Amino acid sequence: MANTKTKVKLTLLASDTYTTTVSSTPASKLPDVLEMDGPTLSNYVYNEKLAPLAQYVSSATLANATAGSLAEGTVAKKVYGLAMFDSALGIYGNKKLLDAAGIKYPTGLSDAWTADQFTADLGTLAAAHGGKALDIHEEYGLGGEWGSFAFSPILWSAGGGLITDNKSTGVMDSAASVKALNTLASWKPFIDSNADGKAFTGGRVALGWGGHWNYPDYSKALGADLVVMPLPNFGQGSKTGQGSWTWGIGAETKNGKAAGSFLDSLLNDKNVTAMTTANGAPPATKSALAMNTNYSPTGPLALFAEQLNKTCGNGPITTACVAVPRPVTPGYPVITSKFSSALSAIFGGADAAKSLGAAAKTIDQNYSDNSNYK
Amino acid sequence: MATVELRAASSARGTTTKVKKRKKFNSETLPGVLMASPALIGVIGFVALPFVVAIVLSFFNVRLNSVRPPIFFGIEQYVRLFTDPIYSVPFFRALVNNLSFAVVVVPVQTAIALALAILLNRKIRGIAFFRTLFFMPVVFPMALVTVLWRLILDRSDNGLLNSVVSFLTGGAVGAHDWLGSPTTAMGSVILLSIWQGVGFQMVIILAGLQEIPQERYEAAQLDRAGAWAQFRHVTVPGIRNTLIFVVLLTTILSFRVFDQVYILIRGAGLNQDATRTVLYQATVTIFDENNVGQAAAITVVFFIIVVALTLVQRRVLRQTSED
Numbered sequence: 054m055a056n057t058k059t060k061v062k063l064t065l066l067a068s069d070t071y072t073t074t075v076s077s078t079p080a081s082k083l084p085d086v087l088e089m090d091g092p093t094l095s096n097y098v099y100n101e102k103l104a105p106l107a108q109y110v111s112s113a114t115l116a117n118a119t120a121g122s123l124a125e126g127t128v129a130k131k132v133y134g135l136a137m138f139d140s141a142l143g144i145y146g147n148k149k150l151l152d153a154a155g156i157k158y159p160t161g162l163s164d165a166w167t168a169d170q171f172t173a174d175l176g177t178l179a180a181a182h183g184g185k186a187l188d189i190h191e192e193y194g195l196g197g198e199w200g201s202f203a204f205s206p207i208l209w210s211a212g213g214g215l216i217t218d219n220k221s222t223g224v225m226d227s228a229a230s231v232k233a234l235n236t237l238a239s240w241k242p243f244i245d246s247n248a249d250g251k252a253f254t255g256g257r258v259a260l261g262w263g264g265h266w267n268y269p270d271y272s273k274a275l276g277a278d279l280v281v282m283p284l285p286n287f288g289q290g291s292k293t294g295q296g297s298w299t300w301g302i303g304a305e306t307k308n309g310k311a312a313g314s315f316l317d318s319l320l321n322d323k324n325v326t327a328m329t330t331a332n333g334a335p336p337a338t339k340s341a342l343a344m345n346t347n348y349s350p351t352g353p354l355a356l357f358a359e360q361l362n363k364t365c366g367n368g369p370i371t372t373a374c375v376a377v378p379r380p381v382t383p384g385y386p387v388i389t390s391k392f393s394s395a396l397s398a399i400f401g402g403a404d405a406a407k408s409l410g411a412a413a414k415t416i417d418q419n420y421s422d423n424s425n426y427k
Numbered sequence: 428m429a430t431v432e433l434r435a436a437s438s439a440r441g442t443t444t445k446v447k448k449r450k451k452f453n454s455e456t457l458p459g460v461l462m463a464s465p466a467l468i469g470v471i472g473f474v475a476l477p478f479v480v481a482i483v484l485s486f487f488n489v490r491l492n493s494v495r496p497p498i499f500f501g502i503e504q505y506v507r508l509f510t511d512p513i514y515s516v517p518f519f520r521a522l523v524n525n526l527s528f529a530v531v532v533v534p535v536q537t538a539i540a541l542a543l544a545i546l547l548n549r550k551i552r553g554i555a556f557f558r559t560l561f562f563m564p565v566v567f568p569m570a571l572v573t574v575l576w577r578l579i580l581d582r583s584d585n586g587l588l589n590s591v592v593s594f595l596t597g598g599a600v601g602a603h604d605w606l607g608s609p610t611t612a613m614g615s616v617i618l619l620s621i622w623q624g625v626g627f628q629m630v631i632i633l634a635g636l637q638e639i640p641q642e643r644y645e646a647a648q649l650d651r652a653g654a655w656a657q658f659r660h661v662t663v664p665g666i667r668n669t670l671i672f673v674v675l676l677t678t679i680l681s682f683r684v685f686d687q688v689y690i691l692i693r694g695a696g697l698n699q700d701a702t703r704t705v706l707y708q709a710t711v712t713i714f715d716e717n718n719v720g721q722a723a724a725i726t727v728v729f730f731i732i733v734v735a736l737t738l739v740q741r742r743v744l745r746q747t748s749e750d
Contacts, residue, residue, distance in 0.1 A: 073714045076491055076492065076714075076717065077491055077492050077714075078492070079492060080494070096717075100490075100492065100493055100494050101494045184584065185583065191695070191696050192694055192695070193694070194692075194693040194694045195696065196692050196693050196699065197693055245583060246581055246582050246583055246695075246696060248577055248578055248581045248583075248586075248695070249578075386715060386716055386717055387715075387716040387717070387718070389715075390711060390715035390716045391716075394699065394711070397692070397696070397699055398699050398700055400696070401607050401609070401696065401698045401699060401700070402607070402608075402609065402698070403700060411512075411513045411516070411517075414513045415513050415514075418513070419716070419718070422488050422498075423488075423490070
């Protein structure tokens with residue numbers, strides 16, 4: 054359904070300052086259509102920057118959105134954001150190196166590594182292969198959103214978390230969360246700092262803690278030797294992150310109808326497929342996901358599709374569900390800033406209980422300063 | 428003006444009395460004010476006003492571009508900054524980091540700049556090449572410098588510094604996490620900062636050195652002064668004002684340290700606690716956590732500390748230059 058009548062003016066912003074720029078732009082100056090990282094959406098809704106989409110976007114488009122896309126884009130039962138693609142986290146493995154070290158690795162969610170087994174295998178791999186065994190993409194920066202996205206799943210898997218009912222103390226600094234991050238910090242001697250970005254593709258390490266976006270490069274470099282595995286199970290079943298960048302309409306748009314039809318066309322199969330072919334992501338529309346060969350039950354990334362299928366949504370995190378969206382709350386910016394900064398300090402050797410305790414207290418103070426963002 | 432300048436060169440004291448005797452207002456007052464006004468407007472608009480705004484903001488709970496009105500907070504932000512451990516511990520640590528950076532960088536960088544300037548102040552063939560070489564890092568953006576040093580200081584065996592250490596010690600000393608370890612993190616930042624910044628001070632000192640009349644060295648040589656005596660009694664007094672300027676400038680720049688710390692913490696596993704500066708903390712508070720009020724309080728306290736230190740430093744240095 055090509056639309057040749059609507060003219061769209063594209064404004065590009067540098068990725069590292071994109072969120073800051075949009076956050077500090079008043080609603081009246083925001084464009085008709087904008088993209089944002091999923092967990093920041095709630096804060097934008099709180100600050101009246103986004104319009105509910107139902108009035109502008111066709112009902113077919115809304116009905117075609119995956120559960121993950123809706124879970125991430127919904128605030129107070131209204132949909133404000135729709136995504137072209139979702140995201141997935143997992144452990145990539147280099148089959149040749151794993152086999153050479155005699156490592157028995159998981160084939161699916163049911164036999165995911167336990168944290169202890171993973172720790173032991175890292176030791177074995179490091180001893181067998183040049184001292185390092187794992188890449189966790191330190192070059193993305195553990196002190197930024199990558200840290201929160203990649204490692205809050207181990208808190209959830211351990212039975213901890215980031216925040217529950219607007220309270221972080223007792224959740225982020227719970228014994229389970231502390232233990233999970235201590236385990237992560239204990240892996241540091243086996244982790245390649247990946248300063249050149251080639252630790253996994255260059256064969257320096259056998260395991261890579263990565264996202265769906267690594268798949269195109271990794272599969273090109275390793276071919277049939279690439280295996281995709283779930284993150285380690287810290288007790289409550291393997292968990293993974295989900296959610297990615299999502300599209301919304303500015304609250305003060307004067308071209309709502311055109312903006313809506315722009316989103317309709319952006320979220321059609323042709324455009325979503327073009328996007329996910331380029332970035333390797335799981336499509337966030339049902340029809341495009343059904344057509345995608347990578348994520349089909351026999352495809353190489355079937356595990357990622359299965360994880361997203363078993364989403365915890367915005368409900369409680371149980372042993373049965375796997376994919377957990379980051380908390381949908383207007384206070385997310387302070388949660389991620391405090392958590393990722395504590396994470397990077399703990400990884401650098403700081404005391405986990407103390408760092409997480411201070412982070413949780415600061416978050417709680419922030420919520421009480423802002424009347425729990427009501 | 429030309430006569431005044433000549434007098435200044437021959438006798439500083441003469442000029443001061445001359446200026447003092449002038450009337451308060453004369454035909455030069457108006458052009459003077461007019462000519463100073465662009466700079467004054469700049470100082471008021473970009474320094475004084477923002478500072479006043481920061482003071483006002485620090486008394487409120489303000490969120491970055493929140494649609495809700497700011498809530499009056501009184502001195503709560505300051506009370507937290509000084510007494511509540513979840514705010515005061517990181518804040519004081521950041522202050523200590525800033526101070527330790529300045530305490531090392533100011534003397535060391537000035538000394539190295541002086542040494543380089545003296546080495547490069549010779550009339551030999553190809554000296555321009557070496558001057559360019561040492562000045563080059565100044566032209567590099569800090570982002571590029573940190574990317575380079577990240578590879579040098581990488582914690583793996585392949586890190587350039589680790590490879591060198593291992594080669595020199597025959598493999599006896601293993602790989603060290605230069606950026607991640609709390610004991611070497613600040614040292615690493617200091618090292619790369621000096622490497623990047625020293626060329627700038629060097630050029631300023633080099634200009635000062637070339638102002639020293641050659642006759643003074645000749646006279647000193649006639650008095651059989653050795654190289655060290657010449658350095659102490661001709662070179663240093665000759666560039667005293669330049670050195671004072673360089674020290675002040677380096678001090679101010681070293682309190683502003685931000686880029687390298689931000690990039691290395693965010694992308695290279697730099698130990699955060701050991702290197703986080705006050706500006707880093709303020710930036711994170713406002714742009715990552717949207718907490719404008721708290722960030723304003725941090726900058727106000729920091730501004731007062733830096734101004735106080737600068738005043739003390741100016742006083743000490745002025746006294747030495749008078750006797």
